[in-house]
Amino acid sequence: MSEAGDGGQLLASLERLRTELDGLRLPLDLPDAGRGRAGAAAVRDQLDDYLLPRLRQIDAPLLAVVGGSTGAGKSTLVNSLLRERVTRAGALRPTTRSPVLAHHPDDAPWFTGDRVLPALARSTGGDEPGGPAGATSPAASGLRLVSSPAVPAGLALIDAPDVDSVVDANRALAAQLLAAADLWVFVTTAARYADAVPWDLLAGAARRGASVAVVLDRVPAGAGDDAVLREVRADLAGMLSRGGLGAAPLFTVVEADGGDVDGLLPEAAVAPLRSWLDGLAGDARRRSLVVRRTLTGALDSLPERLAPVAGAASAQASASGLLHDDVVAAFATGREELETELTDGTLLRGEVLARWQEFVGTGELFRSLDAAVGRLRDRVGALVRGRPAPGAEPVGAAVRSGVADLVRARCAGALDRTRDRWASRPAGAQVLALAGPALELPDGFDERVARLVRDWQRGVLDLVRAEGEGRRTRARVLSFGVNALGVALMVVVFASTAFIPTGAEVGVGLGAAAVGQRLLEAVFGDAAVRALAARARADLLRRVDELVDVPRRRLDEVLDAAGVDDAAADRLAAALADVAAARRADA
Structure with a gap:
C-alpha cells in the first residue's frame, strides 16, 4: 500500500473542507436548514468514506x-x-x-x-x-x-x-x-x-x-x-x-x-x-481509469452539492442578524420614547405636578411667576435658620416614582416589541422558546430602577452644590436651599426639550417648570441653568441606558447561545476555493 504522492495539496484542502463541514452548525429551524444539514452530512460522509481514503491510497x-x-x-x-x-x-x-x-x-x-x-x-x-x-x-x-x-x-x-x-x-x-x-x-x-x-x-x-x-x-x-x-x-x-x-x-x-x-x-x-x-x-490501467473517473466526478460535484449547504449557512447568518436587529430596533424605539417622555413635560403631570405645586405654594402659576418665586424663597428660607425646607421630599418621592414607572414601562415595552418581532420570523418559535425568562424584566429590576433615580437625584444635588461654590452664588443657594434648587432643576429637566403639545394639563406643567427655571436663573443665571439642565438630563439618560442595557444584553446572549456562525458560509466558500486551487495545481 502506498500514499498518494502527487496530491498532497489537494488532500490537505479536502481535509480543511472536512473540518469546516464537521464544525458546521445550522441551529435555526429555517426552511432550508434541513436540506443544508443533510447536504453537509452527505458530503462529509463521502469525504470520510471515499475521497480522503482514496486520495491517501490511490492504489x-x-x-x-x-x-x-x-x-x-x-x-x-x-x-x-x-x-x-x-x-x-x-x-x-x-x-x-x-x-x-x-x-x-x-x-x-x-x-x-x-x-x-x-x-x-x-x-x-x-x-x-x-x-x-x-x-x-x-x-x-x-x-x-x-x-x-x-x-x-x-x-x-x-x-x-x-x-x-x-x-x-x-x-x-x-x-x-x-x-x-x-x-x-x-x-x-x-x-x-x-x-x-x-x-x-x-x-x-x-x-x-x-x-x-x-x-x-x-x-x-x-x-x-x-x-x-x-x-x-x-x-x-x-x-x-x-x-x-x-x-x-x-x-x-x-x-x-x-x-x-x-x-x-x-x-x-x-x-x-x-x-x-x-x-x-x-488490469491496473482499467482499474485506474475507473478510480480516476469516479474521483474526478466526485470532486467536480462538490460545488454543486455544497451550494445548498452554503446557502443554508448564509440564511442562518441573515436570520440571526435580523433577530439581533429586532432587539436593537425594539430597544431603540423604547429609548427614543423614554427620552422624549423624560424631557417633554410628560412627568410634570399627576403626582409630580401636585407635589411641586404644594411645594411652590400656588395654583395660579401663570398669573404671577415672580410672586411664586418670592413665596418659594420664603418657604425655603428656613434653611438659613437651620430648619429643613418643607415639602421638598414629597416632590423627590414623586419624581422617583414617576421616573421609575416610565423606565419600567418603556423597558417592558421593548421586550414586548422584541417578542412580537421574533414571533413573525421563520425561526421565531424556536428563539422565543430559547429566550424564556429573558423576555421578561429581570429579577430585582424595580429595585434597581428605584436606586438609579435616587442616585441621579443625589447627583443633581451635587451639581447644585458644585455650581454654588462661589461666594456670591453660595449665599443665594443658601437662601433657597440645595434641596429646593435641586428639585427645581429636576422639574426644569423634565421640560427641557420644549417639545410639548398644547393642552391645559401640560400647560400647567410647563408653568411649573417656568417657576423652577426663574428661580434657578435668579440664583445661577440663564447660561448656567441651561448647562446644569443639560448635564442633569444627560446623566439621567446615561444611567437609564446602563440599566436598560442589562435586559437587552440578555437577549443578545440568547441569540449568541443559539450557535449561529455568521462566518460559516464564507469559510466554506474559502475551503472550496482551496480545493479548486489545489486541483489546478495538481493538474
Whole structure:
C-alpha cells in the first residue's frame, strides 16, 4: 500500500473542507436548514468514506457496490458471482440488514481497519448477526467483512441494502455506500427498471461522473431471444443514454429453467458479468481509469452539492442578524420614547405636578411667576435658620416614582416589541422558546430602577452644590436651599426639550417648570441653568441606558447561545476555493 504522492495539496484542502463541514452548525429551524444539514452530512460522509481514503491510497483495491431496488436479486447475484453464499438472500424483505464486503484474502489489510466507511463497525466471518437467513431487522447494523479467494484480487464487492427499503436507515446507508464506491453495479429487473428511487440515484451518479454498470436481472428462462426482452433492453439502454450513462455496460442475467441451484444462479448466467469484473480487477490501467473517473466526478460535484449547504449557512447568518436587529430596533424605539417622555413635560403631570405645586405654594402659576418665586424663597428660607425646607421630599418621592414607572414601562415595552418581532420570523418559535425568562424584566429590576433615580437625584444635588461654590452664588443657594434648587432643576429637566403639545394639563406643567427655571436663573443665571439642565438630563439618560442595557444584553446572549456562525458560509466558500486551487495545481 502506498500514499498518494502527487496530491498532497489537494488532500490537505479536502481535509480543511472536512473540518469546516464537521464544525458546521445550522441551529435555526429555517426552511432550508434541513436540506443544508443533510447536504453537509452527505458530503462529509463521502469525504470520510471515499475521497480522503482514496486520495491517501490511490492504489487500494477497487470498491464496487452492488445496489438496486428491493427484490432485484442483488444478494443472489453476489453469491452467484463468487459461487458461495457470502451474503443472505431470501424472500422476506429487507434481507440485507448489514452490508457485506467480500474481498480477496490478500486484500484484507485494506478493509479490516477504518480506511473506508470508518463510521461502520466491522465484523468478520459467519452469517449476518441476528438470526437465520431471511430474518429481518429494523435497520442495518454495521459492515460484515467476508474473505473469499473467489473475489479477484484488486476488487471488493459490497452487497448493499435496498435503495428503496421500507426502513429509512437502510435507504440512507445504501446511499452512503454508493457514494463511497469506485464503481456502482446497479441491479434491476424488467419489472422494476424504471422505478423512480433508483433512477434518482442513477441521475446523481451521472452528475458526479461516477462509474456505473447495469445488470438487468431475473430475466425469465427462454426469454433471451424474446422480442419483449429486446424491447426492454432497448428501453433501458435509451433511459441510460438520456440520463448521461450511455457508456455504462449493460448485462442481462437469465434465470435457470428449474430455478436456482443451491440458491445460486447458473455459472453461465453470470459469466459475462464475472468476466468483466475479472478483467477490471486484473488490469491496473482499467482499474485506474475507473478510480480516476469516479474521483474526478466526485470532486467536480462538490460545488454543486455544497451550494445548498452554503446557502443554508448564509440564511442562518441573515436570520440571526435580523433577530439581533429586532432587539436593537425594539430597544431603540423604547429609548427614543423614554427620552422624549423624560424631557417633554410628560412627568410634570399627576403626582409630580401636585407635589411641586404644594411645594411652590400656588395654583395660579401663570398669573404671577415672580410672586411664586418670592413665596418659594420664603418657604425655603428656613434653611438659613437651620430648619429643613418643607415639602421638598414629597416632590423627590414623586419624581422617583414617576421616573421609575416610565423606565419600567418603556423597558417592558421593548421586550414586548422584541417578542412580537421574533414571533413573525421563520425561526421565531424556536428563539422565543430559547429566550424564556429573558423576555421578561429581570429579577430585582424595580429595585434597581428605584436606586438609579435616587442616585441621579443625589447627583443633581451635587451639581447644585458644585455650581454654588462661589461666594456670591453660595449665599443665594443658601437662601433657597440645595434641596429646593435641586428639585427645581429636576422639574426644569423634565421640560427641557420644549417639545410639548398644547393642552391645559401640560400647560400647567410647563408653568411649573417656568417657576423652577426663574428661580434657578435668579440664583445661577440663564447660561448656567441651561448647562446644569443639560448635564442633569444627560446623566439621567446615561444611567437609564446602563440599566436598560442589562435586559437587552440578555437577549443578545440568547441569540449568541443559539450557535449561529455568521462566518460559516464564507469559510466554506474559502475551503472550496482551496480545493479548486489545489486541483489546478495538481493538474
